[in-house]
Amino acid sequence: AYLIYTSGSTGQPKGVMISQRGLSNHMLWMQEQLPLRATDAVLQKTPFSFDASVWEFYAPLLAGARLVMAQPGGHQDAQYLVEVMEREGVTRLQGVPTLLRMLVSEGGLERCTQLREVFSGGEVLTLELAESILRTHDELKLYNLYGPTETTIEVMWQEAERDRVYAGEEVSIGRPIRNTQVYVLDAEMQLVPVGVVGELYIGGAGLGRGYLKRPALTAERFVPHPYSTEPGARLYRTGDL
Structure with a gap:
């Protein structure tokens, strides 16, 4: 489907090969679980060198919704983004918390009265x-997303439920999307008990093919799946604890 470069935590760029299967699985999950309507408008402002841009492009096109393109570099200008969202009636926005905090602090999200979903x-x-975002509009929904580039955009999600956030409950990274498995394992690849620190491993349809022309690194990070009966099944070592 695509090749995208990421440096991750190492600072060394590496090309991640993502399959059509992985992309299709993600986009079908999103439309089934978080459906867009023909009346929706999605802001596309993430540079295409980042995989978060992929669903900004595809989600509205697959659903027959409207794709609103920000100008190049527009993701760095919070005031410009607010003006675009307000003018175009954007209903779905995704962004990193740093950007979302800027939008909230400048009162931008309050001006975007058509906005109904924010993804972080x-x-x-x-x-x-999370509380600041939810207080901008009574009907606004907020979702927390997690996923390395190597596993096709996002693999876990959680809605930030208003009552729980207002009660002081932290927003977790949630549960896996469809056709995805997530494990917390120790150094011996054994499942750890609840509450014990371990490394997060990801398997399933979204798993990338590996790193372009980096077989040793691919073997190091994409390891045999000890809990699958499928021949050749692998897990991705995220390095996240």
């Missing part, structure tokens, strides 16, 4: 920010 990803969504 790429950084930790703090309780304080």
